[in-house]
Structures are given as C-alpha cells and as structure tokens.
Amino acid sequence: MSDKNVNANIEMKELSFSEAIREAMVEEMRRDPGVFLMGEDVGVFGGVWGVSHDMLDEFGPERVRDTPISEIAIVGTGLGAAMVGMRPIVEIMFGDFLMCAGDQIANQVAKARFMSGGKADVPLTIRVTTGAPGSSAAQHSQSPESWFMNVPGIKIVTPATPADAKGLLRTAIRGADPVLFFEPKMLYADKGAAPDDPDFAVPFGEARVAREGRDVTVIAVGIMVKHALAAAAQLAEDDISVEVVDPRTLVPLDKKTLIDSVAKTSRVVVAHEAHLRSGPGAEIAAMLAEEAIEYLDGPIVRVGAKNVPLPYNPALENYVLPDASDIVRALKSFWGKA
Amino acid sequence: MSDKELTSYSKDFLAELFRKMVLVREFELRAIEERRNGLIPGFIHSCVGQEASAVGATAALTQEDVITSTHRGHGHLLGKGGDPKYMMAELAARSTGYCLGRGGSLHLADFELGILGANGIVGGGIPIAVGAGLAFQMRGEKRVSLSFFGDGATNEGAFHEALNLAGLWSLPVIFLCENNLYGEGTPQDQQAPIADLAKRAESYGFPGEIVDGNDVLAVYEATKAAAARARAGEGPTMIEAKTYRFRGHYEGDPQIYRKPGEMAEWRKRDPIPNFRQRLLDAGLFDAEALDEIEADVQADLDEAVAFAESAPAPKPEEALAGVYAETHDGLIF
Numbered sequence: 001m002s003d004k005n006v007n008a009n010i011e012m013k014e015l016s017f018s019e020a021i022r023e024a025m026v027e028e029m030r031r032d033p034g035v036f037l038m039g040e041d042v043g044v045f046g047g048v049w050g051v052s053h054d055m056l057d058e059f060g061p062e063r064v065r066d067t068p069i070s071e072i073a074i075v076g077t078g079l080g081a082a083m084v085g086m087r088p089i090v091e092i093m094f095g096d097f098l099m100c101a102g103d104q105i106a107n108q109v110a111k112a113r114f115m116s117g118g119k120a121d122v123p124l125t126i127r128v129t130t131g132a133p134g135s136s137a138a139q140h141s142q143s144p145e146s147w148f149m150n151v152p153g154i155k156i157v158t159p160a161t162p163a164d165a166k167g168l169l170r171t172a173i174r175g176a177d178p179v180l181f182f183e184p185k186m187l188y189a190d191k192g193a194a195p196d197d198p199d200f201a202v203p204f205g206e207a208r209v210a211r212e213g214r215d216v217t218v219i220a221v222g223i224m225v226k227h228a229l230a231a232a233a234q235l236a237e238d239d240i241s242v243e244v245v246d247p248r249t250l251v252p253l254d255k256k257t258l259i260d261s262v263a264k265t266s267r268v269v270v271a272h273e274a275h276l277r278s279g280p281g282a283e284i285a286a287m288l289a290e291e292a293i294e295y296l297d298g299p300i301v302r303v304g305a306k307n308v309p310l311p312y313n314p315a316l317e318n319y320v321l322p323d324a325s326d327i328v329r330a331l332k333s334f335w336g337k338a
Numbered sequence: 339m340s341d342k343e344l345t346s347y348s349k350d351f352l353a354e355l356f357r358k359m360v361l362v363r364e365f366e367l368r369a370i371e372e373r374r375n376g377l378i379p380g381f382i383h384s385c386v387g388q389e390a391s392a393v394g395a396t397a398a399l400t401q402e403d404v405i406t407s408t409h410r411g412h413g414h415l416l417g418k419g420g421d422p423k424y425m426m427a428e429l430a431a432r433s434t435g436y437c438l439g440r441g442g443s444l445h446l447a448d449f450e451l452g453i454l455g456a457n458g459i460v461g462g463g464i465p466i467a468v469g470a471g472l473a474f475q476m477r478g479e480k481r482v483s484l485s486f487f488g489d490g491a492t493n494e495g496a497f498h499e500a501l502n503l504a505g506l507w508s509l510p511v512i513f514l515c516e517n518n519l520y521g522e523g524t525p526q527d528q529q530a531p532i533a534d535l536a537k538r539a540e541s542y543g544f545p546g547e548i549v550d551g552n553d554v555l556a557v558y559e560a561t562k563a564a565a566a567r568a569r570a571g572e573g574p575t576m577i578e579a580k581t582y583r584f585r586g587h588y589e590g591d592p593q594i595y596r597k598p599g600e601m602a603e604w605r606k607r608d609p610i611p612n613f614r615q616r617l618l619d620a621g622l623f624d625a626e627a628l629d630e631i632e633a634d635v636q637a638d639l640d641e642a643v644a645f646a647e648s649a650p651a652p653k654p655e656e657a658l659a660g661v662y663a664e665t666h667d668g669l670i671f
Contacts, residue, residue: 036476062476063476067503068499068502068503068506070499070502070503071499072465072495072496072499072500073465073468073496073499073500073502073503075465076462076464076465076466076468076469076496076499076500077465077466077468077469077472077500077503078469079465079466079469080406080454080465080466080467080468080469080470080471080472080473080483081469081470081472081473081476082469083449083454083466083469083470084404084454084469084470084473084474085473086472086473086476088469103459103462103496104462104465104496107458107459107462108457108459108462108466112455113660113661113662113663114440114660114661115437115440115441115445115447115455116436116437116441116445116447116449116455117435117436117437117438117439117440117441117447117660118438118659118660119437119447119448119449120447120449120454120455121663152661152670153661153662155662155669175663175664176663176664177662177663177664203666204664204666205666205667205668205669251669252666252667252668252669253668254667254668255667255668255671256667256668287671
C-alpha cells in the first residue's frame with residue numbers, strides 16, 4: 001500500500017482506528033488551545049465507543065465537554081464557537097442521530113460561509129459513527145454519508161484505515177470548512193500502521209489506491225474498503241486482478257484517480273454499506289457514466305445495502321447488508337460467473 | 339415606561355436611540371418601496387412597530403459583543419451598527435452588499451460588527467449564539483452573545499436545547515424574545531399554552547424578565563442588566579419584549595388573522611412617536627432638532643438606495659465562489 005503523503009523518513013506506529021482518531025484529537029488539542037471536544041458521553045465515559053478515553057484527564061472538563069442529549073445544541077453550539085474563532089470537534093454518537101441536528105447541519109453549518117458572502121469561517125469537525133454494529137436495528141445502524149452529499153458547503157470524509165483516520169481528521173480540524181467525519185463502528189478495533197508524526201495530514205480530495213490491479217476496479221467507501229480487499233484477494237486465486245480505490249473523501253471527490261483506474265481496468269464496481277438508492281455510489285456511478293463511459297466494457301455495478309431499514313434479526317440484517325461475498329459476486333459478474 | 343428619569347441619560351445617547359429607531363422604521367419603509375420599484379427581488383419581513391426592542395437591546399451591547407438575528411432582522415443589524423448602504427445593496431442582490439448578493443435579507447451578516455447572521459430558519463440562530471457565548475467563556479473574555487428571536491421560535495426544539503445548555507453551563511448569553519403576538523399568521527395564544535414566554539427561562543435555571551418591548555429605554559435597561567450579569571459570570575437571562583408588528587409577516591401578507599381593534603390599540607403605543615414626545619416633554623430637545631435627525635436619516639437612506647442602484651450585479655458564475663474556504667478539484671461540479 002503506497003501513499004505519497006507518507007514521508008519515508010518518519011517512523012510508522014501500529015495503532016487501532018480508534019486510537020488513531022484519539023491521537024489526532026489529542027495532538028491537535030495540545031497544539032491549539034482553540035480545539036476542544038464536545039458531545040454526549042465523551043468525557044467521563046470516554047465516548048460510548050471509547051474513542052476519547054482518558055482525554056478528560058489530560059484536558060479537563062472545559063475542553064472535553066459532556067453535553068446533554070441535545071444534538072441541535074451540540075452542532076449549533078459548535079457552529080457558533082467556530083464562527084468566533086474556536087475549532088470545535090463535536091461528536092454525534094450515531095449517524096442516525098444526525099437528523100436530530102438536521103437543520104443545524106444542512107441549513108446553518110453548511111451554508112454559513114456562502115450565505116455571508118464568504119465571510120464566515122466554519123472550522124467545525126462533526127465526528128460521527130456510521131454503519132451497522134450488529135443487531136442494532138434501524139435507528140443505530142445506518143450509513144448516512146450520502147444524505148449530506150446533496151447539501152453543498154460541507155465536506156464529507158470517509159476514512160477506512162487508521163492512517164487515513166488520523167491524517168484526514170487532522171486536515172479536518174485544521175481546515176476552515178465544516179466537515180462531517182464518518183467513523184465506521186466496525187473498524188474501531190482494526191489495527192494498522194500510521195506515521196508517528198504530529199503533523200501527518202492527509203489532504204482532502206485525494207483518493208488512495210489501496211490495491212493495484214489490472215482487470216477490474218472496486219471503488220469502495222469506508223468499511224467496504226476492507227471487504228473489497230478481501231474480495232480482491234479471493235479473486236486473485238482465479239487470476240483476476242482487482243484494483244481497490246478508496247475515495248477517502250466523498251466531498252470533494254477525486255474524480256481523476258477514479259477515472260484513471262477505470263480507464264486502466266475498463267470495469268468497475270462501486271461498493272458502500274449505505275443503502276443503494278441514492279447512496280454515495282449513485283453519485284460516483286453517474287460521474288463515471290458522464291466522464292468515463294468510453295473506457296467501460298460493461299455496466300457500472302453497485303454494491304450496497306438493500307433499500308429497506310436495517311433489521312434487528314441477525315439473519316435478516318446479514319441479508320440486507322453488503323459484505324465481501326457481495327463484492328465477489330459483483331466482480332465475477334463481469335466474467336459471467338455470478 | 340421605564341422608571342428612570344430621561345435626564346439621567348446623556349442627550350447624545352437619547353438622540354442616538356431616536357435616530358436609530360427612525361432609521362430602522364424608515365429603512366423598512368424604503369426597502370418596501372424599493373421592492374415595489376423592482377430594485378429588491380426577494381421577500382421582506384419588516385420590523386415596523388418593533389424598533390424599540392431592536393434598538394434598545396443593541397444599545398446595551400459593545401462592539402465586541404455578538405448577536406444572532408432573525409428573518410425580521412433589519413432592526414437588529416442597524417442597531418448593532420450595520421451600514422444601511424451595504425444592507426440595501428444586499429437586499430438589491432448586488433456584489434457590494436454585505437453578503438455579495440448571495441444571502442439577501444434573511445442572511446445579512448457582518449462578522450466585524452459581531453453580527454453572526456440573520457436567519458431564515460425560525461430559532462436557527464439561538465444555538466449559534468450559545469456557541470459564541472461558550473467560546474467567550476472558555477477564553478475568559480468578558481463578551482456577551484445576544485440572540486434575537488420571536489415568540490414563534492420558543493416552540494422550536496432549538497430554543498429549548500440551546501437554553502438548557504446555556505443554563506447548564508452558565509454561559510454569557512442573552513435570549514431576547516420579541517413577542518409580537520403572531521408566529522407568522524397564527525396568534526401566539528394558539529401556538530403556546532402560556533402568554534408570558536419569559537417563564538420558560540425558569541425551567542432552564544435562569545431568570546426570565548418581561549419588558550415593554552415598545553419602550554426603548556425599558557429594553558435597554560433590561561438588556562444592560564442582563565449583560566452585566568453575563569459579564570460577571572452569572573449566566574444567561576431571557577428577556578421577553580412584548581411588542582407588535584404593524585405590517586404583515588412578509589410584505590404582501592393579507593393579514594386576515596388580526597384580531598379586531600388590536601392594531602388600533604397597538605398603534606397608540608407606537609414606539610417612535612411616543613419616544614419623540616417624551617424627549618419633547620422632558621424639554622431635552624426641540625422639535626426642530628428631532629426633525630433634523632429625521633431629515634438626516636432620509637438623506638442616509640437616499641444615499642443607501644443610490645449606492646445599491648449604482649452597484650454592479652454579480653456575474654452569474656460568481657455563484658460558484660465562496661462556498662468553501664479551501665477549494666479542491668472535485669468539490670464543485
């Protein structure tokens with residue numbers, strides 16, 4: 001896995017996805033007194049996913065703020081603080097709860113700069129979990145990344161590795177634009193190497209080629225990068241060479257890297273855990289149809305959750321959610337092996 | 339009427355309150371006229387009748403303090419020092435307007451003046467004001483954040499979440515509710531089971547005070563006391579200014595919802611002629627001095643309209659700029 005943003009001279013450190021996020025927050029809070037964390041159970045509890053464990057001890061309750069269960073106030077207060085010079089990180093416990101703060105995100109945060117004629121800086125990072133953690137049913141399992149892709153003004157970041165989680169979060173915190181930062185719950189415990197550098201940052205708008213291949217491209221979002229790599233390993237046994245591309249940010253979208261990959265392989269699968277209908281893949285597929293159709297030897301195939309609410313029953317849930325086997329099936333469809 | 343003697347204020351201060359109330363009223367009337375003339379393409383939600391609350395409250399703030407405003411926000415902006423030229427140009431959708439013609443009346447903002455924005459969403463600015471108050475508290479600054487909103491906003495979730503948080507954290511925020519008795523076209527008494535909305539503050543652990551919203555000095559004194567509380571670290575205050583709007587929710591609103599006789603009663607309490615009469619009765623100003631202030635306002639507004647008319651319209655493709663601070667390929671396509 002090559003990454004041009006990693007300086008070869010900097011030592012790598014093994015850490016979990018969760019630790020990577022925590023490190024980025026801690027390092028930025030040490031560096032800049034304007035950075036603080038606010039959300040439900042982020043302090044004493046350490047975050048329901050444990051991401052902010054012990055941060056209260058280092059930074060105190062002023063900068064690691066437990067809030068009431070008030071998503072409108074969490075996001076809106078973050079926005080107001082950002083407008084007067086702070087760099088808040090606010091945490092929304094589940095992606096499903098973003099809708100509780102819907103007005104603040106879609107009408108206030110995203111539009112503040114534009115509506116004010118470009119005057120409002122909004123250095124606000126909204127950290128939020130995404131994806132189904134298993135038998136959590138329809139209000140704690142959704143992947144709402146694309147809900148906000150239709151709202152201009154907010155950047156949408158979807159890390160899939162510890163290194164990207166750390167580097168992208170740093171870019172979010174240091175930037176002047178609002179960011180929705182989606183953390184797949186089921187990746188928190190996954191480990192990987194990340195540069196041990198308090199300035200390591202991954203720029204937005206640069207996709208990552210997670211695995212190089214010749215025959216077919218999988219453009220995978222969030223946790224589906226992991227499943228796509230597993231699928232690619234499986235297809236290698238059949239001598240099918242799969243390229244896996246991780247956009248890393250959906251807004252902005254690195255169209256060039258996606259198109260370059262498709263130009264090379266001439267086949268493409270787009271995979272995400274979000275529901276298929278108008279999921280992130282719909283935008284990516286439409287973009288490829290408009291700008292890369294001449295490279296394609298077959299249809300653009302999408303993999304995503306079936307268009308029903310996420311069920312509680314494990315067998316039903318498994319049926320609705322996409323996984324590596326769905327990507328394998330989609331890939332093989334190009335060779336009539338579905 | 340506020341109890342304090344007029345003579346306890348400086349003449350300059352009283353003249354400025356009068357000038358600003360006249361400016362707000364005349365700005366609204368001019369904007370309405372220019373909308374009819376075709377200069378202004380968008381809706382206008384005028385605050386005619388509510389000048390005292392806008393001017394009284396902002397007079398109690400410093401330049402470093404901030405406000406969030408509403409769809410009926412022209413008075414709040416002018417009170418906080420907004421320049422009628424840039425406001426009129428924004429209403430006229432020109433590049434020289436406060437928001438380069440991208441925001442219009444509902445989104446007027448000037449961060450240098452501490453105006454964090456009007457708002458098109460009822461109650462939308464309240465949590466934003468709380469956030470600014472949080473930042474001031476965290477940085478140890480003696481600044482105050484004031485959120486204007488109407489009676490209708492007190493039935494929004496944003497109001498309750500924001501007041502709860504401000505009370506919980508004792509933030510330096512003033513919640514200034516302009517209760518004009520109507521939420522759009524529905525009377526306040528059909529929108530909430532209580533008439534005195536200031537009572538809602540108590541459940542969030544801080545005082546709620548009712549003032550005569552048509553008495554500029556009463557609003558000023560209440561806001562000044564609330565600001566002193568906030569600066570002393572004693573937390574938020576809610577002020578309910580009882581007032582009335584003399585025009586529709588928006589220009590063109592047929593106002594079929596008004597209660598009979600209500601308008602005539604409130605017209606007797608028009609904040610501007612009443613304040614003018616008080617200034618005359620106290621012998622502080624003669625009629626000529628006040629006439630001169632009114633004439634100066636008209637001259638300023640002539641200038642504002644001329645400025646708006648002469649300004650270039652934005653180029654259509656300018657719509658693509660200013661969405662993000664940091665642009666990238668693949669961001670806008």
